[in-house]
Amino acid sequence: GIQVEQSPPDLILQEGANSTLRCNFSDSVNNLQWFHQNPWGQLINLFYIPSGTKQNGRLSATTVATERYSLLYISSSQTTDSGVYFCAAGGTSYGKLTFGQGTILTVHP
Amino acid sequence: DTAVSQTPKYLVTQMGNDKSIKCEQNLGHDTMYWYKQDSKKFLKIMFSYNNKELIINETVPNRFSPKSPDKAHLNLHINSLELGDSAVYFCASSRQTNYEQYFGPGTRLTVT
Numbered sequence: 001g002i003q004v005e006q007s008p009p010d011l012i013l014q015e016g017a018n019s020t021l022r023c024n025f026s027d028s029v030n031n032l033q034w035f036h037q038n039p040w041g042q043l044i045n046l047f048y049i050p051s052g053t054k055q056n057g058r059l060s061a062t063t064v065a066t067e068r069y070s071l072l073y074i075s076s077s078q079t080t081d082s083g084v085y086f087c088a089a090g091g092t093s094y095g096k097l098t099f100g101q102g103t104i105l106t107v108h109p
Numbered sequence: 110d111t112a113v114s115q116t117p118k119y120l121v122t123q124m125g126n127d128k129s130i131k132c133e134q135n136l137g138h139d140t141m142y143w144y145k146q147d148s149k150k151f152l153k154i155m156f157s158y159n160n161k162e163l164i165i166n167e168t169v170p171n172r173f174s175p176k177s178p179d180k181a182h183l184n185l186h187i188n189s190l191e192l193g194d195s196a197v198y199f200c201a202s203s204r205q206t207n208y209e210q211y212f213g214p215g216t217r218l219t220v221t
Binding site: 093101 | 140142144154157159164165167197203205206207208209210212215217
């Protein structure tokens with residue numbers, strides 16, 4: 001099955017800083033999603049992005065499917081951005097999403 | 110108007126008991142999933158149903174049995190609970206397979 005690797009595993013920022021999170025995947029994908037798991041454990045959909053570029057406010061994402069990676073950009077970070085960011089990829093296996101191990105983001109005021 | 114809901118939110122029980130977790134989605138989706146998140150935050154798929162038919166059955170002990178009474182509901186029954194079953198269980202749904210998945214709030218199961 002698909003392997004998904006995220007980097008960095010941990011990231012500590014001051015409020016206002018920008019950051020880039022990376023997701024590498026081992027095979028072609030039909031589904032690529034980014035999630036934010038907040039401190040209450042809720043998984044929040046950020047982007048559905050099997051290819052191309054999308055933007056939503058301070059967040060944007062790019063997936064280069066031919067090179068098998070996706071990037072999540074967070075600009076002007078806020079303390080509420082803290083939590084775990086997951087990338088998940090799905091190939092042809094009936095919608096099965098394989099998750100990366102996550103990036104733990106801590107934003108200090 | 111919650112999209113994907115789960116009950117209960119917390120479940121504390123003793124080893125050997127049988128318990129169920131319920132999931133409902135009001136998005137009109139055809140596909141539903143169960144994922145398990147362990148203590149290290151690793152998320153792994155367990156089961157998936159499409160139009161009430163089981164399409165994904167990962168390597169899960171047969172003490173776990175999913176049931177989909179209709180397209181909007183997917184329940185998870187666990188027999189003879191063990192300490193290692195303690196985790197957060199997430200339900201998710203998508204319009205079809207390979208479409209964007211939406212997750213419920215999770216059920217934190219603690220087995221003592």
